[in-house]
Each structure stands twice: as C-alpha cells, then as structure tokens.
Amino acid sequence: MTINLNSAIERRATGSKKWSQYADDVLPMWVADMDFPVAPAIMNALQARLEHPLLGYAVAQDSLRETLVKHLWTAYAWRILPEDLVFLPGVEPGVNMALHALVPSGAGVALHTPNYSPLLNAPANWQLPRIDLPLRADTHGEYPTDIPALEHALENAGALLLSNPHNPLGKVFSGEELQLIGDACVRHDVLIISDEIHADILFDGRRHTPIASINPQIAARSVTLMSASKAWNIAGLKTAFAVVQNPQLRQRFNAGRLGLVDSVNALGLDATQAAYSEGADWLRKVMAYLQDNRDYLADAIRTRLPGIQMHLPHSTYLAWLDCSALALDNPQQFFLEHAKVALSAGTEFGDDCGQFVRLNFGCPRAMLEECLSRMERSLSTRG
Incomplete structure (x- = not known):
C-alpha cells in the first residue's frame, strides 16, 4: 500500500472532532490531528487484529x-x-x-x-x-x-x-x-x-x-x-x-x-x-513533508500576510502566530468569520495570549494553501 500525502481525505462523515466542530464551509486548522492517512503497517496490524x-x-x-x-x-x-x-x-x-x-x-x-x-x-x-x-x-x-x-x-x-x-x-x-x-x-x-x-x-x-x-x-x-x-x-x-x-x-x-x-x-x-x-519509513516521509509545509507557511506569512509573525517551530506541526500588529479585537474570531478558517485561539494557551492563534500545518499542501489564501483575502478586504 502506498501513501499519497497530497491526497485529500473526506473526514466530515467519520465523526472527526476536527471536522465536526465547525460548519461545512469552515476549513479546520485547529486541533493537533493530522489530515494524512495512517501508516500501512498500522492499518495492516488493525486489520489482522479484527480477524479475531x-x-x-x-x-x-x-x-x-x-x-x-x-x-x-x-x-x-x-x-x-x-x-x-x-x-x-x-x-x-x-x-x-x-x-x-x-x-x-x-x-x-x-x-x-x-x-x-x-x-x-x-x-x-x-x-x-x-x-x-x-x-x-x-x-x-x-x-x-x-x-x-x-x-x-x-x-x-x-x-x-x-x-x-x-x-x-x-x-x-x-x-x-x-x-x-x-x-x-x-x-x-x-x-x-x-x-x-x-x-x-x-x-x-x-x-x-x-x-x-x-x-x-x-x-x-x-x-x-x-x-x-x-x-x-x-x-x-x-x-x-x-x-x-x-x-x-x-x-x-x-x-x-x-x-x-x-x-x-x-x-x-x-x-x-x-x-x-x-512505522519508521512512513514517519520519515511525513516529517519531510511537514518540514516543507512549515517552510512554505513561514514564507507565505512573511510575503503574503503582513502583520502576522511566526518564529519557526522546531517540533510539532503547530505554528504559533502573533497577530498583534493586525490590531484585531479577536484574531481567532476574525479569521473564523471573515476567512472561514478555524484556528485555535491564543487564550486557550494563556490569559495574555489573546493576540495569538495556533495553526495546524499537518495537512496536504493544497489544504494549507487554501487556508493561507482565505486568510490573505480576509486581510486584504478588511475595512
């Protein structure tokens, strides 16, 4: 079984917490749950166990x-x-x-x-x-x-x-x-x-x-x-x-x-x-993909999302974004309402983190690009 990390997998009908939390027109980029298919070795082990x-x-x-x-x-x-x-x-x-x-x-x-x-x-x-x-x-x-x-x-x-x-x-x-x-x-x-x-x-x-x-x-x-x-x-x-x-x-x-x-x-x-x-080979491929996603995200924030800052994460597939320069009352709510992108609110991580959001880049590149495009449009049309 081969794994295509670029392929989108429909998750809304699976009871996924990540994809069930918000309306269908909202892109979920919040909870630490990757949108990649599980390693073939794990699927094989589960299928073998279910034969009993x-x-x-x-x-x-x-x-x-x-x-x-x-x-x-x-x-x-x-x-x-x-x-x-x-x-x-x-x-x-x-x-x-x-x-x-x-x-x-x-x-x-x-x-x-x-x-x-x-x-x-x-x-x-x-x-x-x-x-x-x-x-x-x-x-x-x-x-x-x-x-x-x-x-x-x-x-x-x-x-x-x-x-x-x-x-x-x-x-x-x-x-x-x-x-x-x-x-x-x-x-x-x-x-x-x-x-x-x-x-x-x-x-x-x-x-x-x-x-x-x-x-x-x-x-x-x-x-x-x-x-x-x-x-x-x-x-x-x-x-x-x-x-x-x-x-x-x-x-x-x-x-x-x-x-x-x-x-x-x-x-x-x-x-x-x-x-x-x-699962080591699968994980190596995923880590390389995630690192490329991280770098793509960092470049997009620098060139397309003025007012947002991100220090390059060295671990996890989670980016901590500082939106202070945007002067928004609530960045998480702004992007949810105007970009239809669901990010984790900074206040979940500390009382003084209201100007931060957390973005999950553990997803196919097309999904990450859609997220960035939506955020970019929401900022460019802000009154």
Missing part, C-alpha cells in the same frame, strides 16, 4: 514492552526496563494521575506559559496553585527558560509540569537546558511530570532528549508521558504510556487511577506496536 472476533479488556504484551524499550534506546539513548512502563488511555489522564497521586495538597505546580490548555488547567483539577514561568522569544527566535525564575518558583512547588517538545511554541529543549531544569528540581525536591507526546516530530535534524534520560537523580523523580498518537496520527485509539523508573514512585502513580483511568484500547496497543516497530 473478540475485543475484550486488553493488556500490553511483552513484545510491546520490548519494542518500546528498544525504541527509547535507539531514538534517545535512554535505557529503561520493561517494568518501567505504565500503559494509559492518554497523556492527559497520566498528567492528572500524577498530580493527584504524587503532589502534596496545596503545593504549587510550575509550568511554562503559554502552554497546551489541558496542562495549563490540570493543577486546578486538584486545587493545586499554578506557578507560571513565561517563555519569551529572544533575538534568535528561541524561548530560553529563565533559570533564576525557575529556581524561585520551585521554592513553593511540588511539581514541574513540562511540555517537551513544547506545545504551542514548537520549542525543542536542549540537553543542557534540560539538565539545568532537572538539577533545579533535584535541589528543591520537586517532582517532574514531562509531557513528551511530540517527541517523534522534530525538524532540521534535531534530536529529542527525554528529561529523565539526563541522569539517575532526575529519572528518580520523573514521570515521562509518551504516545504514538501525534507522530503516527492515531490519537483516536486512546493509547499512551508512562515511563516511571523509580519503583516506589511508579506504585504511587498507579494508585492514582482511582477508577477513573481504566485499561487501554485493545486496538490502540496493536497500533502502537506497529508504529514503533514498523
């Missing part, structure tokens, strides 16, 4: 654990044991499990802002105060962590909630920056909950570093959350995994299920196995 007539409760087989152990070593030089893996129906449930089970009542939760809204809102789910650490672009378009501000925040924190790589900024943390962050958490005896769901989506030859891979001291206080869902576009199969190398921490983490975080989707486990064991 039973779909009861499922557990991860040893072969999946071994596949993930091998992947983490091959991709990141991170050595873990099979028993370090905890399977979950999603990264977001894992974040909330960790906050509830591992963070003392009343302790603060530090996190970078802007940030993915389920992470931004998670501390409030457990009445934990949130401590914001703003990320601001430097002259090179990078977003360095303010280490002195982090040190100060950790004095009142029980956990650091990390988005690595970062959503929505597309920031790839260097090993050196992660060591500074991790060592600060060790000094202040702070738990690290690291959302690494975008770990396999990197551009320009960059390499992802799991924060827990830095050294044993950091690993001992880390819950790392990963999934094939973003890179291989299988989010609807509701399968993720945590890596918790500290046995006592892992036991406490698992106790946080509390009847709310149940077993994992049977098909999702098989899809995850296929993604990590047979």
Whole structure:
C-alpha cells in the first residue's frame, strides 16, 4: 500500500472532532490531528487484529514492552526496563494521575506559559496553585527558560509540569537546558511530570532528549508521558504510556487511577506496536513533508500576510502566530468569520495570549494553501 500525502481525505462523515466542530464551509486548522492517512503497517496490524472476533479488556504484551524499550534506546539513548512502563488511555489522564497521586495538597505546580490548555488547567483539577514561568522569544527566535525564575518558583512547588517538545511554541529543549531544569528540581525536591507526546516530530535534524534520560537523580523523580498518537496520527485509539523508573514512585502513580483511568484500547496497543516497530519509513516521509509545509507557511506569512509573525517551530506541526500588529479585537474570531478558517485561539494557551492563534500545518499542501489564501483575502478586504 502506498501513501499519497497530497491526497485529500473526506473526514466530515467519520465523526472527526476536527471536522465536526465547525460548519461545512469552515476549513479546520485547529486541533493537533493530522489530515494524512495512517501508516500501512498500522492499518495492516488493525486489520489482522479484527480477524479475531473478540475485543475484550486488553493488556500490553511483552513484545510491546520490548519494542518500546528498544525504541527509547535507539531514538534517545535512554535505557529503561520493561517494568518501567505504565500503559494509559492518554497523556492527559497520566498528567492528572500524577498530580493527584504524587503532589502534596496545596503545593504549587510550575509550568511554562503559554502552554497546551489541558496542562495549563490540570493543577486546578486538584486545587493545586499554578506557578507560571513565561517563555519569551529572544533575538534568535528561541524561548530560553529563565533559570533564576525557575529556581524561585520551585521554592513553593511540588511539581514541574513540562511540555517537551513544547506545545504551542514548537520549542525543542536542549540537553543542557534540560539538565539545568532537572538539577533545579533535584535541589528543591520537586517532582517532574514531562509531557513528551511530540517527541517523534522534530525538524532540521534535531534530536529529542527525554528529561529523565539526563541522569539517575532526575529519572528518580520523573514521570515521562509518551504516545504514538501525534507522530503516527492515531490519537483516536486512546493509547499512551508512562515511563516511571523509580519503583516506589511508579506504585504511587498507579494508585492514582482511582477508577477513573481504566485499561487501554485493545486496538490502540496493536497500533502502537506497529508504529514503533514498523512505522519508521512512513514517519520519515511525513516529517519531510511537514518540514516543507512549515517552510512554505513561514514564507507565505512573511510575503503574503503582513502583520502576522511566526518564529519557526522546531517540533510539532503547530505554528504559533502573533497577530498583534493586525490590531484585531479577536484574531481567532476574525479569521473564523471573515476567512472561514478555524484556528485555535491564543487564550486557550494563556490569559495574555489573546493576540495569538495556533495553526495546524499537518495537512496536504493544497489544504494549507487554501487556508493561507482565505486568510490573505480576509486581510486584504478588511475595512
């Protein structure tokens, strides 16, 4: 089976959240869900599984654990044991499990802002105060962590909630920056909950570093959350995994299920196995296509959409667009009404992000061009 990444696939009748949220004349460029067909290896694995007539409760087989152990070593030089893996129906449930089970009542939760809204809102789910650490672009378009501000925040924190790589900024943390962050958490005896769901989506030859891979001291206080869902576009199969190398921490983490975080989707486990064991070639092709899309988008913003700024994302297929110079009351609402393009509102990622929108460029080029053309026309006809 060959994959044509340029082909448009009709999704409105499939129950797609991305394509059902808005009216039929609106182009959805918002939620982190790519419009590419799934890797043939994953489809083959799902079809083979469906030849068996039973779909009861499922557990991860040893072969999946071994596949993930091998992947983490091959991709990141991170050595873990099979028993370090905890399977979950999603990264977001894992974040909330960790906050509830591992963070003392009343302790603060530090996190970078802007940030993915389920992470931004998670501390409030457990009445934990949130401590914001703003990320601001430097002259090179990078977003360095303010280490002195982090040190100060950790004095009142029980956990650091990390988005690595970062959503929505597309920031790839260097090993050196992660060591500074991790060592600060060790000094202040702070738990690290690291959302690494975008770990396999990197551009320009960059390499992802799991924060827990830095050294044993950091690993001992880390819950790392990963999934094939973003890179291989299988989010609807509701399968993720945590890596918790500290046995006592892992036991406490698992106790946080509390009847709310149940077993994992049977098909999702098989899809995850296929993604990590047979999906590398497909992913390489998709990454090359996404990088070309990113560069096409950056050039179009520079030449066709005056008033919008974008720092080149180094990871994810999400662009964080600064619309401040357009002087719009609500950029997301403007483009929805006047361009019929649905973007994610900046306010979902932080209270002071009202002049930003997030655009998903994980789509066929023709769809991205249609989005840009609509936005360009809406600005050119603005009264």
